Amino acid sequence: MLNAIKTQLAQPRLWLPLALSAALLSGCGGVSDEPVSAPVETSFISMGLPDSLTGGPLTSSKAVAIATAVSAQSEHDVPCAYLGVEDDDPFRNGYQMTKFMVSAVATWSCIADVLIEVAEAQIIDHDGTIHETDNDTNAPNYDPDDPTHFSITDDSDNQTTIRMYYGYDRDDPPLLGAVPQFYVSWAENTNAEYEGRLVISSDINPESRAADDPAWARMDFHFTAEQKVADMFLRFDEGNPWAEGLRIKVTKDLTANALSRVFTAQGKMEVKSQFAPVEGVDVLPTLDMYTVSDKFGNGAAVADFVRITFPLQINKTSHLGNYLFAKKDKYVFDLDGDPDWVYKVFSVATYEGGRNMPATDGTVTNPSLDMVSGYLWPQQPNYFESNCNDSNPECVELLNRVFEDGFADQEPNFGSDPMDWRSQGIETPEYLDSVYPNGTDWTGAFDFSFTPTLVQ
Numbered sequence: 001m002l003n004a005i006k007t008q009l010a011q012p013r014l015w016l017p018l019a020l021s022a023a024l025l026s027g028c029g030g031v032s033d034e035p036v037s038a039p040v041e042t043s044f045i046s047m048g049l050p051d052s053l054t055g056g057p058l059t060s061s062k063a064v065a066i067a068t069a070v071s072a073q074s075e076h077d078v079p080c081a082y083l084g085v086e087d088d089d090p091f092r093n094g095y096q097m098t099k100f101m102v103s104a105v106a107t108w109s110c111i112a113d114v115l116i117e118v119a120e121a122q123i124i125d126h127d128g129t130i131h132e133t134d135n136d137t138n139a140p141n142y143d144p145d146d147p148t149h150f151s152i153t154d155d156s157d158n159q160t161t162i163r164m165y166y167g168y169d170r171d172d173p174p175l176l177g178a179v180p181q182f183y184v185s186w187a188e189n190t191n192a193e194y195e196g197r198l199v200i201s202s203d204i205n206p207e208s209r210a211a212d213d214p215a216w217a218r219m220d221f222h223f224t225a226e227q228k229v230a231d232m233f234l235r236f237d238e239g240n241p242w243a244e245g246l247r248i249k250v251t252k253d254l255t256a257n258a259l260s261r262v263f264t265a266q267g268k269m270e271v272k273s274q275f276a277p278v279e280g281v282d283v284l285p286t287l288d289m290y291t292v293s294d295k296f297g298n299g300a301a302v303a304d305f306v307r308i309t310f311p312l313q314i315n316k317t318s319h320l321g322n323y324l325f326a327k328k329d330k331y332v333f334d335l336d337g338d339p340d341w342v343y344k345v346f347s348v349a350t351y352e353g354g355r356n357m358p359a360t361d362g363t364v365t366n367p368s369l370d371m372v373s374g375y376l377w378p379q380q381p382n383y384f385e386s387n388c389n390d391s392n393p394e395c396v397e398l399l400n401r402v403f404e405d406g407f408a409d410q411e412p413n414f415g416s417d418p419m420d421w422r423s424q425g426i427e428t429p430e431y432l433d434s435v436y437p438n439g440t441d442w443t444g445a446f447d448f449s450f451t452p453t454l455v456q
Contacts, residue, residue: 046113047106047228047252050297052337053263054106055083055099080110092411093342094301095331098291101248101267108219109230112184112198119152119160126154130165130174137169144205147182149174159452161185166204180448186221187452194223197450211239214246216446218437228252233435235442244270245435245442258295261425265291265301268432274309278322281352283307290429292422297335300422302429304328310399311354318366321355321388323395324348332415332422341423342414344403349395351388359384376401 051057058081084103090096124131128151135146147164154160163180165173174180181203186196200217202209215237221230234246249266256262267289274285286306293299305327312320326348332341362368373383376398388395404413417423437445 047109047230047250047263048295049102049106049250049263050293050295050335052297052299052333052335053098053102053265053291053293055086055103057081058083080107080114082106091303093331093344094289094291094303094329095333095337095339097267097289097303098265098301099337101246101289102250102265102291104234105219105230105232105248105250105265108198108217108232109221112186112196112219112221115162115184116160116186116194116196119162124152126152126160128153128176130176130178132170132173137167144208155185156187158189158454159185159187159450161450163448183448185450187454189454191225193225193454194221195452195454196221199446199448201446212236212241212243213239215239218446220437224254226253226255228254233437233445235445242271242273242275244272246270247432247435249432260294260421261292261299262295263291263293263299265289265293266430266432268435270435276309276311278309278311278324278352278354281309281322281324283324285309288429288431290426290431292425297337298333298422300330300332300426302328302330302426304429304431309352314357314367314372315365317356319354319356320372322352323399324350324352325395325399327399330423330426332418340415340418342411343417344411344413346396346399346403349399351390351393351395353390355389 082103084090084099085096087096090100119126130149130151132149133147135143135148137148144167147166148168148170149165151163152160153163162184164182165178166181168174181201182199184196184198186194188194198217198219198221202213202215213236214234216235217232219230219232221228223229229249229251231250232248234248236243236245247266247268251264251266253262253264267287269287271284271287274281274283285308286304288304288306289301290303291299291301305325308325308327310323310325312323314320325346327344327346330341330343331339333339357366357372358368360368360370362371369384370381374381377383383398386392388398433439436442
């Protein structure tokens with residue numbers, strides 16, 4: 001019975017490849033045995049995110065594959081790939097979700113930062129000429145995850161664009177005007193304010209893309225003397241049965257005290273079906289995430305699950321029923337990611353049918369309701385007689401009891417509210433309104449174009 005409940009709650013593990021594959025579309029995550037240091041914040045757009053928010057940098061022998069493809073003379077040794085979650089359950093709590101999201105933003109802001117630095121070094125003329133990289137499709141070491149061609153243009157006195165092309169043979173290169181698979185464009189004014197956009201197409205090595213991986217990715221960035229903002233959008237297509245889009249927005253307050261809220265991360269997922277559908281329930285769930293952190297990585301995270309269906313299958317023959325719930329995960333952590341306070345609570349949980357277990361006379365292999373009730377409440381073996389049934393579908397007490405003490409190997413609640421800026425910072429979270437750049441749909445979201453608003 002315990003393993004059955006654990007397995008059911010672990011259904012969201014199907015989500016793991018989605019954001020991670022988007023974060024590694026460029027092939028920047030090749031693993032090496034050699035350690036690398038964390039990226040150093042430069043004068044460009046690097047956000048200097050602490051390891052507690054990203055999981056730390058991956059060891060990577062291809063740390064800046066994109067940038068070195070643009071310029072073989074680049075001497076950068078910055079690891080542009082981040083660990084994220086270290087296990088296979090990124091949705092175990094709000095903190096794991098934070099690393100799952102923020103590692104993708106850290107990866108792409110790092111890559112964009114290196115590209116800007118390479119371009120502004122004026123190593124290559126900004127005249128739109130399409131150049132070959134060292135990645136030859138006919139060579140034994142050809143890597144379809146790396147670009148074969150690229151160009152750099154100055155679109156105005158303060159705007160520069162890099163376009164990268166993948167999978168082209170040297171005897172059949174992309175022509176001027178060809179649609180790139182990777183695009184980054186940015187503008188800078190005399191106040192060292194940066195504004196830009198990065199767009200990535202799934203046409204980069206499509207053979208390696210799983211059907212449920214993101215189809216498109218985009219990151220908008222805007223950096224001033226007061227704050228840095230990176231806003232990332234991931235779109236899924238019909239190959240993913242439930243996910244429509246994921247948005248991750250990270251803000252760094254450059255005016256804040258280093259020991260107070262410096263970083264804020266917001267996340268939102270748009271879905272088109274339940275993660276674990278149950279018969280008779282056709283509502284769509286929502287998932288919102290919000291995290292605060294100081295400069296060193298001490299912080300707090302909260303995740304709100306609303307209208308989530310949960311089928312609780314005990315074993316092959318015994319089913320404890322289907323549930324529809326709303327659940328909030330709070331997680332206050334230190335700079336090592338260790339918890340100071342873990343608080344998971346169900347605010348809504350209703351019984352939605354599907355139960356087939358007898359009231360009494362169960363066995364170890366086919367338990368009855370009084371056995372389940374007696375296990376959860378040793379002094380209350382009759383919980384299901386008047387609660388969490390067809391007559392009274394209220395089941396908040398049941399699901400809170402299942403999870404508050406780590407039942408079925410779930411992470412238990414832990415510690416107490418520290419009542420400091422961290423827990424206060426997630427008390428009234430400001431969730432994102434939409435996963436779409438225009439707030440409504442994907443129209444124009446992934447066009448390979450960018451019009452800056454900065455005035456030189």
